[in-house]
Amino acid sequence: MTTSPGERQARSSWPRRLLRRPGTRPALAALLTILALALLAPVLPLPQQGETHAERAGRGPSPSWQTADPQVLRFASEDRPTATAVRRALFGDGELVGLLGCDALGRDEAARLVWGARVSLLVGLAATLVSVVLGVAWGLAAGLLGGFWDRLMMRIVDALYAVPLLFVVILLVAVLRERAAELRAIGIDRTVLLLLVIGAVSWLTMARIVRGQVLALAEREFLTAARALGVGPVRLALRHVLPNLMGVVVVSLTLTVPRVMLLEAFLSFLGLGVEAPGVSWGTLAAEGLENLTPVSVSWWLVVFPGLALAITLGALGLLGDSLRDALDPRPSR
Amino acid sequence: MRAVVSRLLGTALVVLAVVSLTFVLVRSLPGTPFQDGKDVDPAVRANILRAYDLDAPLGEQYVRYLGDVFLRFDLGPSFSYRDYDVTEILAESLPVSLLLGGCAMAVALVVGLGAGALAARRRGQWTDTLVMTLASVGAAVPNFVLAGVLVLVFVFGAHLLPVAGLSTPAHLVLPSLALGLPYAASIARLFRTGLLEVLGEDWIRTARAKGLSPTAVLVRHAARPALLPVVSFLGPALAGVLSGSLVIERVFAVPGMGSHFVESAFAADYNLALGVILVYTLLVSAANLAVDVAYGLLDPRIGADA
Numbered sequence: 001m002t003t004s005p006g007e008r009q010a011r012s013s014w015p016r017r018l019l020r021r022p023g024t025r026p027a028l029a030a031l032l033t034i035l036a037l038a039l040l041a042p043v044l045p046l047p048q049q050g051e052t053h054a055e056r057a058g059r060g061p062s063p064s065w066q067t068a069d070p071q072v073l074r075f076a077s078e079d080r081p082t083a084t085a086v087r088r089a090l091f092g093d094g095e096l097v098g099l100l101g102c103d104a105l106g107r108d109e110a111a112r113l114v115w116g117a118r119v120s121l122l123v124g125l126a127a128t129l130v131s132v133v134l135g136v137a138w139g140l141a142a143g144l145l146g147g148f149w150d151r152l153m154m155r156i157v158d159a160l161y162a163v164p165l166l167f168v169v170i171l172l173v174a175v176l177r178e179r180a181a182e183l184r185a186i187g188i189d190r191t192v193l194l195l196l197v198i199g200a201v202s203w204l205t206m207a208r209i210v211r212g213q214v215l216a217l218a219e220r221e222f223l224t225a226a227r228a229l230g231v232g233p234v235r236l237a238l239r240h241v242l243p244n245l246m247g248v249v250v251v252s253l254t255l256t257v258p259r260v261m262l263l264e265a266f267l268s269f270l271g272l273g274v275e276a277p278g279v280s281w282g283t284l285a286a287e288g289l290e291n292l293t294p295v296s297v298s299w300w301l302v303v304f305p306g307l308a309l310a311i312t313l314g315a316l317g318l319l320g321d322s323l324r325d326a327l328d329p330r331p332s333r
Numbered sequence: 334m335r336a337v338v339s340r341l342l343g344t345a346l347v348v349l350a351v352v353s354l355t356f357v358l359v360r361s362l363p364g365t366p367f368q369d370g371k372d373v374d375p376a377v378r379a380n381i382l383r384a385y386d387l388d389a390p391l392g393e394q395y396v397r398y399l400g401d402v403f404l405r406f407d408l409g410p411s412f413s414y415r416d417y418d419v420t421e422i423l424a425e426s427l428p429v430s431l432l433l434g435g436c437a438m439a440v441a442l443v444v445g446l447g448a449g450a451l452a453a454r455r456r457g458q459w460t461d462t463l464v465m466t467l468a469s470v471g472a473a474v475p476n477f478v479l480a481g482v483l484v485l486v487f488v489f490g491a492h493l494l495p496v497a498g499l500s501t502p503a504h505l506v507l508p509s510l511a512l513g514l515p516y517a518a519s520i521a522r523l524f525r526t527g528l529l530e531v532l533g534e535d536w537i538r539t540a541r542a543k544g545l546s547p548t549a550v551l552v553r554h555a556a557r558p559a560l561l562p563v564v565s566f567l568g569p570a571l572a573g574v575l576s577g578s579l580v581i582e583r584v585f586a587v588p589g590m591g592s593h594f595v596e597s598a599f600a601a602d603y604n605l606a607l608g609v610i611l612v613y614t615l616l617v618s619a620a621n622l623a624v625d626v627a628y629g630l631l632d633p634r635i636g637a638d639a
Contacts, residue, residue, distance in 0.1 A: 266475070
């Protein structure tokens with residue numbers, strides 16, 4: 001692009017700049033496809049993710065169109081009447097079996113991946129939200145309070161960086177499981193627990209970034225003006241500072257989601273994540289590795305969950321980097 | 334010097350906080366650690382509690398616990414390996430983890446620096462694009478996925494390498510690769526960016542004008558400043574390698590601290606779990622400190638007392 005510095009200063013809007021960067025469009029396309037598949041899972045003509053068929057055990061990728069088990073379809077329509085009705089209308093009673101192979105119990109891998117996507121994405125997004133709330137609150141408070149409190153709060157963040165948080169998460173999840181009964185009484189089941197714990201350890205970077213932005217904003221006149229007008233501290237924080245943080249928060253958010261999803265995948269891989277019969281990509285990868293024996297090299301059970309994770313995380317990372325560069329107020333290099 | 338002392342103080346506080354937190358967590362759980370979930374005769378239970386000093390008031394337990402940990406380096410008995418002390422288990426498994434971690438970091442540095450330099454040399458050509466695409470993918474892939482693919486290719490596909498345990502040097506290859514390659518990807522990207530920034534400078538042009546070959550220019554002049562972002566990254570990279578070893582040690586059945594930690598979490602062996610967390614926290618803090626010192630030494634702009 002041969003634009004003069006003057007032209008570059010008169011910038012196009014950031015969405016356009018974002019889309020122009022190499023790799024953004026494929027990344028967005030990949031993410032939207034995965035999101036669509038996850039959302040549409042109940043409507044897709046695939047076997048149910050827990051459905052076992054002894055005759056399909058250990059089949060490699062070999063797609064075939066078969067009639068769905070009517071019993072299974074009946075249960076499905078009891079759980080999700082609208083979705084199953086739509087599926088029936090579009091695809092009849094048939095389903096695509098073995099697109100990505102089956103596991104040792106004959107469960108269809110494509111179905112498990114699609115349903116696992118729902119869990120992985122949901123936990124990823126929800127845990128990121130938790131970490132955003134925590135990080136923004138902490139960074140906002142530190143930046144606005146300033147002085148001793150700011151230093152103290154940021155020292156705590158620095159210190160927490162040294163602790164290997166994966167270990168703490170594992171320990172917390174293992175410990176809190178013992179208290180499962182009490183937690184369920186207040187409405188926290190294992191998935192909620194998982195995303196709370198993951199969110200609770202992922203807020204550090206967000207806090208740092210938010211605090212930095214608050215300090216940068218504090219120099220600007222609109223805050224001094226608001227204070228001079230007598231705006232109270234809480235209202236100042238919420239109505240005046242917070243909206244101006246959205247830019248950095250969004251960028252940091254996009255970069256937090258892959259880290260959080262990775263953490264969930266790790267936990268699920270170790271068996272501390274989503275509990276059966278739910279599946280996430282992490283549990284699928286773990287099962288795939290377990291099932292590798294010299295007798296049956298079921299590569300599809302390892303490669304496809306791996307691809308799902310790699311594509312999603314890679315696309316998110318790419319998007320986050322592009323977003324950060326596109327929102328950067330400095331002229332491009 | 335002041336910064337170093339303040340960092341050490343911060344680390345000490347974090348360690349204290351971690352120890353205290355785990356103490357509280359463990360003591361707050363119902364039952365004793367040795368019940369295995371069964372109901373035991375009250376007399377037996379009282380004996381167990383007394384033998385492990387678990388019946389004293391909480392404050393007294395805490396003080397005694399702190400004294401044991403910090404003065405005698407005694408982290409208590411392991412709840413799952415019944416005849417062993419935590420310190421013994423850690424002493425056995427720490428060298429293994431360090432070996433694996435060291436090899437992984439070596440892989441990350443060698444592959445990362447080499448790939449980054451290659452991409453910078455051949456900027457804009459297909460080599461560059463290929464390396465950078467691989468790096469983007471590699472940085473996003475979880476290490477257990479990479480491990481699975483490596484096992485598929487090198488163990489079941491080509492029958493070249495062993496998969497489990499640590500009895501021969503060959504056993505180190507796959508785990509180190511799985512653990513280190515994702516960081517090699519990030520290092521490659523950082524080094525390439527650093528090199529490209531540096532190679533445009535005037536003093537590089539002077540070096541070339543003096544007749545130095547491109548390789549010499551790269552190695553003797555451009556590498557040093559370009560290494561700075563890589564050095565900064567080494568701290569988080571080591572922390573990541575240590576965390577990643579949790580999964581990799583499990584996958585490849587390497588008897589290091591990581592595999593012990595996961596087992597201890599499942600078996601409710603909180604003494605062992607705490608011991609591992611302590612050791613890792615200390616390792617990461619030491620690594621960060623070393624990285625900061627190295628950064629100060631590498632960058633002549635930073636004062637002698639960083």
